[in-house]
Amino acid sequence: MKTNNTINSTQLFFIIFQTQVGVGVLSLPTSLYAGAKTDGWITLLITGVIIQGIIFILYLLSNRFPSSTLYEYAPKIVGKYIAFILSLLYIAFAIATAVIVLELFETTIKTWILFRTPMLAILLLLTITGTYLAVGKLKVMGRFYQFVSILIVPLVIMAAYTLKDADLRYILPIGQNGVGTILKATQKGIVSMLGFEILLFVYPYVQDKGKAALKSATLANIAVTSLYAFLTFTTYVFFSPKQLEMIPEPIVYMLKGVSFIIVDRVDLLFLSIWIVSVMTSYASYLYIAGKGLQHLTKRKKTTGPIILVAVIALVLSLFTHDRYTIEVIAGYHAKASYFFALGIPIVLWLISIIFKKKEGAL
Amino acid sequence: MRRGTRKSARNKPYQIPTSAESHDAFWTxxxxxxxxxxxxxxxxxxxxxxxxxxxxxxxxxxxxxxxxxxxxxxxxxxxxxxxxxxxxxxxxxxxxxxxxxxxxxxxxxxxxxxxxxxxxxxxxxxxxxAFSADSRTVKEPVNEQVVRGSHEGFVENIMQNIQMLRRRVENPNLVVKFFKVGRTTDTKVAIVYIQNLANPDLIREVEKRINAIETDSIQTPGYVEEFIEDDPFSPFPQMLSTERPDRLTAHIIEGRVGLLMEGSPSTLIMPVTFFSFYQSPEDYNSRWYIGSVLRIIRITSFIFALALPSIYIATVSFHSEILPAELILNIKSSLENVPFPPLIEALIMQVTLELLREAAIRLPGPIAQTIGIVGGLVIGTAIVEANLVSNMMIIIVALTAISSFAVPSYEMSMSIRLLGFPLMLLSASFGFIGLVFGLSLILIHLCGLETFGTPYFSPLAPFRFNELKDSIIRLPRWLLGKRPIDVKAQEERQEWFSRRWKRNEDE
Known part of the structure; x- marks a missing residue:
């Protein structure tokens, strides 16, 4: 006697939200600054609009096959063999994302909190917890993601508290770098906002499909965009442009200077909350990869595949751990992500429209 | 051995042989x-x-x-x-x-x-x-005392217990079903529910699980609980055990199923959520503000009992810089002469405390008090003066213990204290990071746990805003129009504008 493995539209909102918010949030202001200077926060807003377009396409594609995941309907659109390769690619992409999450998590923890703890121990913590979360089926993920989202509130409050030391002159004049630069930097923004593609894999489990689901995805996108834009904005008005050039993780630095009555190092609290967000996005990618592997190996349960995926990701993440290598991998991963989050879904959607492929109609 | 044969052997339980067989009576x-x-x-x-x-x-x-x-x-x-x-x-x-x-x-x-x-x-x-129905007199259960409210408690006699229920619910829909469990003891077990209210699927499931029990004997409801609960490896109790008729009645009226057993005053309620363990029938007897505050205090006590020692350990051994200078000076000076790391300190104190509790629980009242004084005051003071444990740690452990006893359910308070130990280990090895992961694991477990098709951590996960008003806090009874949705009772409403007299009064 168990409840159904479905999620309601609120849980869908939080699944997308928590998958999107993750490791990238710490380095986001710096990477945006590298592209668009102090107008980075505008870039983020534009990125949000672009992503909204992508989400719409993902939704249209999913809605043509409302009761199956991408792995299940890809064969109907492009045939068995190409679909097989596509599924493999998606699995590889999800594993790669998981590896990058592990890597970035490990380096951040090492820099900020645990300087001498062995790398494996930190990676194992995330792997075990993330696997336990992903193995528990989608409904458990939905419940957990929704519950931990309350932690975003103190996070925002902490960041907002720093606004008392803000200096608006740092970002003035707005738009000084020209529309071209701002638009060009959107590619940096998209990478850190990845995660919305989970819609392709959880859509069949949503209770109220159609408009309600689209609404959830849209709201999630709005929430993520505003959260990121807000955090970026606070760092841009807190640090001078010169400082921003040198600081890799400005939010943490910013909070390090703040103190409340009984808490002297707010950055530690911030990072503790951030860990939960990392864990959720990590678990989401494990789920995506595990689901694919389950489909390809025609197993009934996702438990085995997810554990396998987690082990692969753990082993892979043990190889590379200097900052430089991670950056190179992350660069490749960023380029690949355009294909997976945007390119492939669009092609699939177009094919399914041209050849009138839909669920039910073979 | 082949799998098939082993299985069939398992399905035929050994029974203590009796000479009695079906036999026609003799004429003489x-x-x-x-x-x-x-x-x-x-x-x-x-x-x-x-x-x-x-x-x-x-x-x-x-x-x-x-x-x-x-x-x-x-x-x-x-x-x-x-x-x-x-x-x-x-x-x-x-x-x-x-x-x-x-x-x-x-x-x-x-x-x-x-x-x-x-x-x-x-x-x-x-x-x-000509059955002798002797049983002890009805008394208030010692482990579930209330200040205001009924002082009646169940006894060992199942019939008398059912009588107490029937007196509280004078309704033909109150159904009692008897089961015989245990091949040697042939113990009488009864489930009670309200027909046309409790979800039929739930009743069928409970019956199915009880009928599946093949065992030699059932001594306490704990046996039944372990046989029929959903997740036997979970640290959390999945059925609410109570000796109070009013508590059992309240749950039955919400569409749950109660389980009584001959020879035991404690009864089981299923399905329950995590927050049922933090409710007390007394809540409804006090003003609703007070009831709400009490509930919030109890839920805070959950967090304290679970994580307070771990937070302290993580703070002093990893992140002492998180505290402001004046505070950290106090703490560090009390730690100065203690030779052990905070984890060992905490373990010493926690184990001492558990020993004291275990020793006092079975002693007669006056001696138990002596133990309390010897343990609490003498050991507490002496251990600090001997520099084995710091002052701070005594405060933390005492707070933890008090918090854990604030839980109205004994099983739950034990579970929480037990869960504190792995958390202490994690935070002693990884600081806040370990603590966050440990708490996340517990939370994931809570989110995934289901009992009889009911999510255990509801209404927080899955989140149901409307039901917070009778779980985290307690709003006035006339605002609680609906039963909790998770029980899937057949009738949702439980109150129909009882305060409508107010409308006429103003005219």
């Missing part, structure tokens, strides 16, 4: 008496009483300890002797009379407190009820 008293004696292996509390009615020798047979002396005299012996007639059906005033020819029925009847009435030259015999 002597033979029947002999048979019964042998069926009970000449046990000496099996009593026989020969009487002669209308010149026919008859025999009364009963198990002495089970039979109520007064009932036997008043309803069986006296009518038979005085009226001196053989038509037992009309003369005997027992509550229940059965007629049978099968001696096995006589044997099982005897073990249940029936008197067997045999007649010379007649094969069929009578089973006359």
């Amino acid at each position: 008293i002597k033979e029947n008496q002999q048979y019964l004696k042998e069926a009970f292996y000449h046990t000496q509390d099996l009593k026989f009483r020969e009487i002669v009615i209308q010149n026919v020798p008859c025999l009364l047979c009963y198990l002495d300890p089970l039979v109520d002396e007064d009932k036997l005299q008043r309803t069986i012996m006296k009518p038979l002797m005085e009226r001196n007639k053989l038509n037992v059906d009309h003369i005997v005033t027992s509550k229940e009379i059965r007629i049978s020819k099968d001696l096995l029925k006589a044997v099982s009847g005897l073990t249940k407190g029936f008197v067997v009435f045999l007649t010379e030259g007649v094969q069929k015999f009578y089973l006359l009820e």
Whole structure:
């Protein structure tokens, strides 16, 4: 006697939200600054609009096959063999994302909190917890993601508290770098906002499909965009442009200077909350990869595949751990992500429209 | 061994052999008496009483300890002797009379407190009820005391317990179903629910699980609980155990199923959520603000009992910089002379505390108090002066212990304290990071746990805003129009504008 493995539209909102918010949030202001200077926060807003377009396409594609995941309907659109390769690619992409999450998590923890703890121990913590979360089926993920989202509130409050030391002159004049630069930097923004593609894999489990689901995805996108834009904005008005050039993780630095009555190092609290967000996005990618592997190996349960995926990701993440290598991998991963989050879904959607492929109609 | 054979062997439980088999009664008293004696292996509390009615020798047979002396005299012996007639059906005033020819029925009847009435030259015999219903007096359960409210508690007698329920719910829809569990003890187990309210799927599931029990004996409801609970490896209790009739009634009225057992005053309620363990019937007797504050305090106590030592350990051993300078100076100075790391300190104190609790629990009241004084005051002071444990740690552990005792349910408070230990280990090895991961693991477990198709951590996960008003806080009763949705009761509403008189008053 168990409840159904479905999620309601609120849980869908939080699944997308928590998958999107993750490791990238710490380095986001710096990477945006590298592209668009102090107008980075505008870039983020534009990125949000672009992503909204992508989400719409993902939704249209999913809605043509409302009761199956991408792995299940890809064969109907492009045939068995190409679909097989596509599924493999998606699995590889999800594993790669998981590896990058592990890597970035490990380096951040090492820099900020645990300087001498062995790398494996930190990676194992995330792997075990993330696997336990992903193995528990989608409904458990939905419940957990929704519950931990309350932690975003103190996070925002902490960041907002720093606004008392803000200096608006740092970002003035707005738009000084020209529309071209701002638009060009959107590619940096998209990478850190990845995660919305989970819609392709959880859509069949949503209770109220159609408009309600689209609404959830849209709201999630709005929430993520505003959260990121807000955090970026606070760092841009807190640090001078010169400082921003040198600081890799400005939010943490910013909070390090703040103190409340009984808490002297707010950055530690911030990072503790951030860990939960990392864990959720990590678990989401494990789920995506595990689901694919389950489909390809025609197993009934996702438990085995997810554990396998987690082990692969753990082993892979043990190889590379200097900052430089991670950056190179992350660069490749960023380029690949355009294909997976945007390119492939669009092609699939177009094919399914041209050849009138839909669920039910073979 | 092949898998198949092993399985079939498992499915046929071993039963302690009894000589009693289905056997037709004999025509003479002597033979029947002999048979019964042998069926009970000449046990000496099996009593026989020969009487002669209308010149026919008859025999009364009963198990002495089970039979109520007064009932036997008043309803069986006296009518038979005085009226001196053989038509037992009309003369005997027992509550229940059965007629049978099968001696096995006589044997099982005897073990249940029936008197067997045999007649010379007649094969069929009578089973006359004379069961002794003695039980201890109804008292308030010591582990679930309330200040205001009912002071009635269940007793060991299942019938008396059901009587208390029936008095509280005077409704024909209150259904009691009996099960016989345990092959040797043949224990009486009953489930109670309200027909047309409790979800039929739930009732079927409970019945299915109870019927699946194949065991030698059931001694306490804990056995049943372990046999029928969803996740046997979870640290959290998945059924609410209570000795209070008012608590059981309140849950049954919400559409849940109660389980009672002969010989045990504690009853089980299923399905329950995590927050049921933090509610007390008393909440509804005080003003609703107070009830709400009390509930919030209890939920805070959950967080304290679970994580306070771990937070302290993580703070002093990893992140002392998180505290402001004045505070950290105090803490560090108290730690100065202590040779152990905070984890060892915490373990020493926690283990001492558990020892004290375990020792005091089974001692009579006055001695338990002595233990409390010796343990709490003497050891507490001495251990600090001996520099084995710091002042701070004593405060933390004491707070943790007090918090854990604030939980109205004993099982839950034990579970939480137990969960504190792995958390302490994690935070001693990884600081806040370990603590966050540890708490996340517990939270994931809570989110995934389901009992009888009900999410355990509801209404927080899955989040149901409307139900927070009777779980985290307690709003006035007239605002709680609906039953909790997770129980899937057949009727959702439970209150219909009881304060409508107010509308007319203003006119």
